[in-house]
Amino acid sequence: MSKTVSLLLVGCAACLLIAVSAVSFVAGASTTPTDTVELKLGHSLDQTHPVHLAMEFMKERLAEKSSGTMILEIRPNGQLGAETECVSLVQRGVLGMTKVSAAPLENFVPDMAVFGIPYLFEDEEHFWRVLHSQLGRELLEAGAEKGLRGLCYYDAGARSFYTISQPVMKPEDLQGLSIRVQESPTSIAMIEALGGSPTPVDFGELYTALQQAVVDGAENNPPSFYTNRHFEVCKHLSLDEHTRTPDVLIISERWWQRLTPQQQQWLTEAAEESAEYERELWKEKTQEALAGAKERGVTIHQPDLEPFRQSTSEMVKSYAGTSTGDLIEKIQAMGGEQ
Numbered sequence: 447m448s449k450t451v452s453l454l455l456v457g458c459a460a461c462l463l464i465a466v467s468a469v470s471f472v473a474g475a476s477t478t479p480t481d482t483v484e485l486k487l488g489h490s491l492d493q494t495h496p497v498h499l500a501m502e503f504m505k506e507r508l509a510e511k512s513s514g515t516m517i518l519e520i521r522p523n524g525q526l527g528a529e530t531e532c533v534s535l536v537q538r539g540v541l542g543m544t545k546v547s548a549a550p551l552e553n554f555v556p557d558m559a560v561f562g563i564p565y566l567f568e569d570e571e572h573f574w575r576v577l578h579s580q581l582g583r584e585l586l587e588a589g590a591e592k593g594l595r596g597l598c599y600y601d602a603g604a605r606s607f608y609t610i611s612q613p614v615m616k617p618e619d620l621q622g623l624s625i626r627v628q629e630s631p632t633s634i635a636m637i638e639a640l641g642g643s644p645t646p647v648d649f650g651e652l653y654t655a656l657q658q659a660v661v662d663g664a665e666n667n668p669p670s671f672y673t674n675r676h677f678e679v680c681k682h683l684s685l686d687e688h689t690r691t692p693d694v695l696i697i698s699e700r701w702w703q704r705l706t707p708q709q710q711q712w713l714t715e716a717a718e719e720s721a722e723y724e725r726e727l728w729k730e731k732t733q734e735a736l737a738g739a740k741e742r743g744v745t746i747h748q749p750d751l752e753p754f755r756q757s758t759s760e761m762v763k764s765y766a767g768t769s770t771g772d773l774i775e776k777i778q779a780m781g782g783e784q
């Protein structure tokens with residue numbers, strides 16, 4: 447008889463349920479190849495977002511590979527909590543999987559801070575060269591000892607500023623503006639270096655924060671700006687492309703260790719296939735987002751990047767002598783024509 451290893455997490459408020467699932471998890475034995483494994487994956491993005499679509503693709507691939515014995519339940523739109531909450535639930539094994547931006551991951555895996563350093567990557571090619579290198583792989587796996595095993599990176603393009611009323615054409619334009627940031631010390635430091643006031647807000651609450659003018663603007667990639675309808679409030683998108691911060695797919699190390707080698711392999715393959723699929727989809731959806739925003743009254747600006755680069759160039763100094771500082775140097779060395 448096959449048993450079902452399931453995680454009954456309904457929501458963060460459902461403490462009793464969380465406690466029950468945690469107990470059954472601790473008490474449960476490792477799975478066998480005939481067991482049905484149900485993994486729940488919580489994330490913050492909309493169902494039309496390319497990263498969500500890629501995870502749906504992963505779900506299908508996993509079901510095919512495992513002949514229906516590995517089931518992924520994807521809960522979008524922050525239904526299971528904001529990104530930092532989801533990471534913390536995954537770390538404790540209460541939630542099986544999550545997909546978060548590398549920015550809030552910095553609170554758990556400090557070296558993820560490299561992805562918050564403005565203009566560290568010269569271009570998209572440099573970025574992917576690093577992600578696909580030994581260094582990128584090690585960074586993805588660095589969380590395992592903290593209970594957070596990275597399975598793949600998803601493209602999350604380049605992040606740029608968008609504002610309600612006045613465009614950001616140079617760093618001085620950020621003065622006096624409250625800019626929403628992710629829960630990440632490096633993101634806060636970046637806005638400060640540029641002269642703005644950083645305001646951490648959960649992604650799920652950002653639309654309302656913009657609508658009520660609690661913040662004057664935010665920064666993100668075009669698909670997130672578009673699929674979360676922030677264009678309805680922010681009419682200026684300035685493509686300064688300050689950071690390339692990937693999304694990261696994570697499984698709880700506790701859950702991972704309970705899977706058989708075969709199940710681990712199916713999941714690894716399905717995740718990698720979804721990452722490849724997503725990279726293609728990303729390009730298409732970015733163009734769609736820019737065109738769609740424009741049609742809906744957004745002005746897209748192309749500011750000179752040099753002043754932004756200069757204003758943030760000192761940020762790397764604060765990492766001197768740390769492992770993050772070493773990583774930054776290695777990443778810089780991987781730039782240029784290769």
Ligand code: GCU
Nearest residue numbers: 490546547602628649670693
């Ligand atoms: C990106 C990323 C999300 C994240 C969001 C944010 O869209 O894909 O995972 O929540 O940025 O700015 O919070």
